[in-house]
Amino acid sequence: MNDEICVIVAAMNAERTVARAVASALREEAVREVVVVDDASEDATAHEAWGADDGSGRLKVLRAQKNLGPAAARNLAIARSRAPRIAILDADDVILPGRFAALADAAGDWDMSADNMMFVSEEQAEAYTHLAAFATGGIAERMSFARFVAANISQAGRPRGELGFLKPVMRRAFLDRHGLRYDPSLRLGEDFDLYARMLLAGARFRLVAACGYLAIERADSLSARHAAADLAALVEADDRMLAGHLSPDEREVLLQHRTQCAQRWHHRHFLDAKQKSGLVRALYENRDRPRLLLDAGLGVARDKLALLRPARLPGKSDAAGEPRFLIAPSPVP
Template sequence: MTAAVSPNICIIIAAKNAADTIARAIASALAEPETAEVIVIDDGSTDDTAAVARAADDGTDRLNVTRFEVNRGPSAARNHAISISQSPLLAVLDADDFFFPGRLRQLLSHDGWDLIADNIAFIDAAQVASAGGKLEQFAPSPRLIDLVGFIEGNISRRGARRGEIGFLKPIIRRAFLDQHGLRYDETLRLGEDYNLYARALARDARYKIIKSCGYAAVVRGSSLSGSHRTIDLKRLYEADRAMIAEAPLGDDAEASLRRHERHVRDRYELRHFLDLKNQGGFRSAIGYAMKHPAALPAIVGGILADKAERFRQPRSPAPVALGGTGEIRYLLRE
């Protein structure tokens, strides 16, 4: 006889203008026997996201839909969900995405963690219906990742396979977050997951990763995760600086964090230069560059690298357009 499952996970879905996909996300979360709660935060949508979410209720009294009248960002939405949830384990599901059946059982079969994440399959929106039958089976191969490995895994390198493990969607023990006073940084609308996990690792969290795949990330040209504002880059590198200033991290971890900060700051300087050029013309952009000579290497290097990138084949398994080929890409391959 199979032992009864004790539901103990809260699935958090922050959603904005997700009426077309939210029902699928909710259904996949409610289908997992380990799910105790699904909390949907409609973050100031202008469509019928909240109504569609409520209509996805399966009658088990596990769905809670809350609406923000004004958009407050994913960090604020997730923090609110945490504050009203009751479960000892927390997991994030993006409103575009869904779980493959059995995902939570597979993750909970492993022990010795404060956060645990599995592989992500990136699937073209047109191929969702057939994705389950094409899913590649990977051996779990569990491993713990430390702060240095995590930060280095979130630094993109041009011309190399991109493996930004900040995209991973772990189950998190609430007790660890509460013990260390950790929540999402509500100033961030980009990299908020990366920042939370990095701060947890800086406090000696055990972060386990398995290669088995249970999370489907649906790739659409209009996906909000594929766009960000220039100011969001600035806030992200400032958050890295705040981490460095908070407490001693050890030489290796601090060096990695400074590399990540520089990597994001370089992206910001290039984007800011291009914004000034688009808004005020080339003279305005050059004026900024001359007044900020420290930004020149990032600006010049970024422009040259972007031009060279046009001649390269994309090699990233991260969320980029898949072209409707039916191909499934995985975040963790090696």
């Protein structure tokens, strides 16, 4: 059946959460396969993933002998699966009951179909894990490349809500027809990069007015700190897209995204150099890179301003204990 789905879980050192993620995928009727890639974990990730097996024969657990990173691990799972649609599930997260049924009607002629995401803290996870997928109000929209990239540019004073966090159901035939896979050089922004390249290849991407994905934020998340090399690789990925055929509007918004990524890269590079060699040495070593020093200075200023505001994880629930959404839901009539 064309609506059958493979759920892919790339997991590293996720023994505490991977069984919950796998179980949430297996309970969905549309799921033909769940493929877990244990990305050279040093804990019992693979064992815990198998512990969630429901005996239906749909679960497969692959073991990488060396760490591949999320992009390459997902590519491995895509290669070892067959279902016509592919959905990504992070090992920390949960598919809400009925998610794929809620997306099914919208998926017919779409190459990518995504819904909203609800973010909660680990402490709140149990209270929301069995909540059924639900309508969020508003209307579905078709995503353009320019709209998608613009929604991945952070703005000061706004909680992070980049649409690169989305977990769409993707049509395997479209990926195969255009030779598209995750870029294995990326360990940051690999989702954004793939979705953007799919849109440039003509993918029909629909954002549905529903929520069926529960993202659980933890303070020790692997994505909490980005290495300079990871940020540099994301800049290079933007450069590759900029070298292609883009409309003026597409080029302008992608240049904005690249500029922001480069600023973060320069900031992280300078802080690493300062930690390694001290402030004076870091300034001296980068004396011929005024753009880097300017971006680093701006980054330091932002960090100091952030210290004056209460800390909050991306998407984490507020002080009142209410969850947050990637996209603010519209009032339901």
